[in-house]
Amino acid sequence: MTKWEEYGLRPSDVSIVGHQLVAICEEMALALVRAAYSSIVREGKDCSTALLDRTGRVIAQAQRIPVQLASLSAVAHSAIAAIGDELPGRDGFILTNDPYSGAQHLNDLILLAPIYAPAPPEGDSALLAWTGSVIHLIDIGGAAAGTQTNAKDIVAEGLRIPPMALSKSDLESGWLRQILEANVRVSDQVLGDIQAQRSAAALGVSRYLDLCRRYGGAVVEKISEMIMDYAERVTRDAISELPDGTYEAEDLVESDGLGGGPFPIRAALRIKDDELTIDLTGTAGQAQGPINCPLAATLSAAYSFVLGFVLGDTVFVNDGCYRSVEVVIPERSLVNPSYPAPVHARTNVANRVYSTLKLAFASIDPDRSxxxxxxxxxxxxxxxxxxxxxxxxxxxxxxxxxxxxxxxxxxxxxxxxxxxxxxxxxxxxxxxxxxxxxxxxxxxxxxxxxxxxxxxxxxxxxxxxxxxxxxxxxxxxxxxxxxxxxxxxxxxxxxxxxxxxxxxxxxxxxxxxxxxxxxxxxxxxxxxxxxxxxxxxxxxxxxxxx
Structure with missing residues (x-):
C-alpha cells in the first residue's frame, strides 16, 4: 500500500492542502497588517506569518520578510525548549524578542500561538501545531527612540523578553501590559501591534482547525510531512545540478557606528553531490557597535540565498528546503556574536552575507548571476x-x-x-x-x-x-x-x-x-x-x- 492509499489520499490532495496552508499564512498576514497601529507594520508591512508543526518546524509561510521567516523554526525550537512542559493555554501564546534565544533584534517580536484539537483523543497530545508571527516594533525602549545605533551592549538597546508562556490577560490587563507601558515610548502603537499579532494568530488557529475538520488532523499532519519531504527532494535535485567544488567570495560592511570597520564578510560555497555547505569562516570578529548579526539572522540570510538562487519558486517553502544545507558560522564573530553584543542594525551584516553568497554563486553559474x-x-x-x-x-x-x-x-x-x-x-x-x-x-x-x-x-x-x-x-x-x-x-x-x-x-x-x-x-x-x-x-x- 502506498503512503497515499494508507490515508485514502490522491496526489492532488497534497497540493490542495499545501496551497491551503500557505493561504492561511497569507490571510494571517493581511489581518495583521490591517489591524496594526504603527507606521512600520501598518504601512511598511514589516511583519511575517507562518504555520509550524507541533515540534516547531515551519510547514508553510506567507511571502513576507525572508530575513524574519527563514529562521523562524530556530526561535520556535528554542522557545518551546525553554518553557518545557508549561505550554500556554488555548488563549495563550509564547512571546520573545531575545536575540540570544533564537530571535534577531529586540524590535522584532515573535509570537507563537498553540493550535489545540477541540477534543483530543484519549492518550494523544492535544497540541496539533503552532501559528507564528514576527512584527517589527516601532519602539522597544532603550536609550534612543525607534532606531538605536550607538549602543555598546544589548542592555542599552531596549527591553529584552526571554521566551515565556503568557496568557491573554497578561497582555490585556496584567503585568506584561504594565511593563510595556512603563518602558516604551509609544505604548499605544506597540500594544496595538501585539494585539494585531494575537488577532492574526486567532485567525490562523481557526483556519487550521477548519482544515483539520475537513481532512482530519492526522491527515493534515501527514501531508505536512510529505510537503517537507518533497521540498527536501527538490532542493537536493537542484543542488546536484550544480558542479561540485568550492567557490569563494568576499565583501565588506563599512562601519559599526562606533568607529570600527570596514569588516570583511567571507563566504565559501562547497558543493558535493546533492549537499551544499555554506561556510562563513574568516568573517570578522564581533563588533563593538550594533551591526552584529545573531545566529538566527545569519541562518536566514544563508537559507534565503538558497531559496533565491538555488531553488527559485519551484516548491512550497518550509523547513524541508534546508535539510541538505549545512551552514558553518564561527562563534564570537560578526555573524554569530556572544552576549551582550549589541545587534540592533543586524540587517547591515545579514544583507552583506546574502550579497557575498550571491557573488560566490556567480562563479558557479554566470547565467544566474x-x-x-x-x-x-x-x-x-x-x-x-x-x-x-x-x-x-x-x-x-x-x-x-x-x-x-x-x-x-x-x-x-x-x-x-x-x-x-x-x-x-x-x-x-x-x-x-x-x-x-x-x-x-x-x-x-x-x-x-x-x-x-x-x-x-x-x-x-x-x-x-x-x-x-x-x-x-x-x-x-x-x-x-x-x-x-x-x-x-x-x-x-x-x-x-x-x-x-x-x-x-x-x-x-x-x-x-x-x-x-x-x-x-x-x-x-x-x-x-x-x-x-x-x-x-x-x-x-x-x-x-x-
Missing amino acids: MAAGQDTPYQYTLSRLDDNGSYEMITGVMFGGWGGSVWGAGLDGVSSHLSNATNLPVEYEEATTTWYRLIEYSIRDGSEGGGRYRGGRGLRRVYEILAPGGTFSAYTDRISVPPRGLFGGGDGAVGGFKIIRRDEVIPLAPLVTEVPLVTGDVVVLESAGGGGWHAEEDLEEATTGA
Missing part, C-alpha cells in the same frame, strides 16, 4: 517629544537599486532580497505628523552602474523640518564602498544621509542616533544604485531599462 545592489535597507526614525510629554514617531524603510543581471536591468528602488517591506506612502506621513513634511521623493537618475544590463537606480527622499525638538536616527551601508558591477559592469553610486542647515551641508555617518534637528533643516536620504552586469558592448545592445 546578479551584480551588487544597495542590498541593505535604509531604516530611519523621525521622532519628537511634544510639549505634552508625548512622542511623535515615524519609522520607515527606503531601498536602493538592484544589480543588473542576465535577466535585464536592475530594478529601481525596490526592497532588498532579505526584505519585502514597503516604503511609507507620502499621504500617510502627511496625515499623521505636523512637525515635518516630505518635499521630495524621487528616483536618482545617474546612480545606476552602466553595462550591458545597467544597475537599478537609487531613491532620494527629502524632509523639511517645521518645528524644533525633533531627532533623526538611521542606519544603512554602501555609503563609502559602491555596489560593484559584475563581469565588467560599472559600479553603482554610493548613497548617504545629510542635513542641509541654511547654507551648510552636514554629511552624516552610515549609522546615526538622535541627530538633533532645528526648524528649517532639510534631511536628505539618498540610496545607492546597483552595479551593472557585463561591460557595455555597444549602444544598440546596451539596455537602458527605459
Whole structure:
C-alpha cells in the first residue's frame, strides 16, 4: 500500500492542502497588517506569518520578510525548549524578542500561538501545531527612540523578553501590559501591534482547525510531512545540478557606528553531490557597535540565498528546503556574536552575507548571476517629544537599486532580497505628523552602474523640518564602498544621509542616533544604485531599462 492509499489520499490532495496552508499564512498576514497601529507594520508591512508543526518546524509561510521567516523554526525550537512542559493555554501564546534565544533584534517580536484539537483523543497530545508571527516594533525602549545605533551592549538597546508562556490577560490587563507601558515610548502603537499579532494568530488557529475538520488532523499532519519531504527532494535535485567544488567570495560592511570597520564578510560555497555547505569562516570578529548579526539572522540570510538562487519558486517553502544545507558560522564573530553584543542594525551584516553568497554563486553559474545592489535597507526614525510629554514617531524603510543581471536591468528602488517591506506612502506621513513634511521623493537618475544590463537606480527622499525638538536616527551601508558591477559592469553610486542647515551641508555617518534637528533643516536620504552586469558592448545592445 502506498503512503497515499494508507490515508485514502490522491496526489492532488497534497497540493490542495499545501496551497491551503500557505493561504492561511497569507490571510494571517493581511489581518495583521490591517489591524496594526504603527507606521512600520501598518504601512511598511514589516511583519511575517507562518504555520509550524507541533515540534516547531515551519510547514508553510506567507511571502513576507525572508530575513524574519527563514529562521523562524530556530526561535520556535528554542522557545518551546525553554518553557518545557508549561505550554500556554488555548488563549495563550509564547512571546520573545531575545536575540540570544533564537530571535534577531529586540524590535522584532515573535509570537507563537498553540493550535489545540477541540477534543483530543484519549492518550494523544492535544497540541496539533503552532501559528507564528514576527512584527517589527516601532519602539522597544532603550536609550534612543525607534532606531538605536550607538549602543555598546544589548542592555542599552531596549527591553529584552526571554521566551515565556503568557496568557491573554497578561497582555490585556496584567503585568506584561504594565511593563510595556512603563518602558516604551509609544505604548499605544506597540500594544496595538501585539494585539494585531494575537488577532492574526486567532485567525490562523481557526483556519487550521477548519482544515483539520475537513481532512482530519492526522491527515493534515501527514501531508505536512510529505510537503517537507518533497521540498527536501527538490532542493537536493537542484543542488546536484550544480558542479561540485568550492567557490569563494568576499565583501565588506563599512562601519559599526562606533568607529570600527570596514569588516570583511567571507563566504565559501562547497558543493558535493546533492549537499551544499555554506561556510562563513574568516568573517570578522564581533563588533563593538550594533551591526552584529545573531545566529538566527545569519541562518536566514544563508537559507534565503538558497531559496533565491538555488531553488527559485519551484516548491512550497518550509523547513524541508534546508535539510541538505549545512551552514558553518564561527562563534564570537560578526555573524554569530556572544552576549551582550549589541545587534540592533543586524540587517547591515545579514544583507552583506546574502550579497557575498550571491557573488560566490556567480562563479558557479554566470547565467544566474546578479551584480551588487544597495542590498541593505535604509531604516530611519523621525521622532519628537511634544510639549505634552508625548512622542511623535515615524519609522520607515527606503531601498536602493538592484544589480543588473542576465535577466535585464536592475530594478529601481525596490526592497532588498532579505526584505519585502514597503516604503511609507507620502499621504500617510502627511496625515499623521505636523512637525515635518516630505518635499521630495524621487528616483536618482545617474546612480545606476552602466553595462550591458545597467544597475537599478537609487531613491532620494527629502524632509523639511517645521518645528524644533525633533531627532533623526538611521542606519544603512554602501555609503563609502559602491555596489560593484559584475563581469565588467560599472559600479553603482554610493548613497548617504545629510542635513542641509541654511547654507551648510552636514554629511552624516552610515549609522546615526538622535541627530538633533532645528526648524528649517532639510534631511536628505539618498540610496545607492546597483552595479551593472557585463561591460557595455555597444549602444544598440546596451539596455537602458527605459
